[in-house]
């Protein structure tokens with residue numbers, strides 16, 4: 046979701062709800078003000094672009110937003126907004142929190158397999174019809190492994206805190222700017238109206254993509270309902286939202302933006318909580334229940350599967 050464009054709800058407004066009520070339609074449009082937080086953390090080392098932070102709404106809030114967009118009778122397809130895309134990605138997973146060394150369950154090993162298998166997968170191919178000033182989105186992805194930071198994690202309410210964590214842990218971000226750093230915390234979502242988000246910034250002048258994830262164990266609002274028995278529920282949940290965030294980072298990574306629709310929804314948002322089949326198979330053979338992504342081509346051709354508003358523009362990358 047693009048900040049300030051959908052529902053009149055901004056990231057900052059959503060953040061204010063971390064300990065508050067569910068999202069509502071009458072939230073005022075305000076700009077996030079993370080500058081103070083950044084300055085406290087490490088001025089001169091990290092910096093935000095003027096890039097929006099894109100939140101991934103819970104199932105309930107997402108369905109409301111997509112239904113509202115459909116009612117507005119706007120064109121369903123996404124349009125190009127002049128920016129760059131990610132031709133490839135160099136990924137690293139950061140497990141931040143005091144419990145990861147002792148209570149990770151299958152989540153670290155599982156996400157390790159997830160990122161190792163994403164590159165070259167048919168699922169990664171759901172993004173490749175989109176291009177920007179620097180070419181087309183590709184399926185190439187180099188996984189650099191994971192790191193555990195056992196200090197206490199913040200929640201998702203402060204984008205600057207997550208960027209600071211990325212810059213602390215990733216001492217040499219990909220110099221080409223293709224680095225995508227996924228921060229998995231052990232903090233439960235509580236009443237926040239979103240499951241995860243992605244944003245952009247820089248560490249010592251090097252552009253980075255990064256994403257934030259709540260701990261989603263036992264969280265029905267962010268649960269894809271994976272009944273395969275291959276993964277714990279908590280792993281299945283972060284695996285699903287990880288697909289959404291990486292797809293959006295690839296197709297709409299920075300400011301100016303690249304691909305999103307008239308209501309600000311990116312390719313993951315438009316197909317949130319809908320699935321092209323029971324499981325997708327990654328290039329390393331690992332299998333996951335992950336939502337599909339929006340395809341302008343499939344919608345135009347009428348060949349996609351329907352999103353939660355019945356618009357047939359989703360492709361699953363099975």
Ligand SMILES: [Zn+2]
Nearest residue numbers: 046100101314
């Ligand atoms: Zn999203």
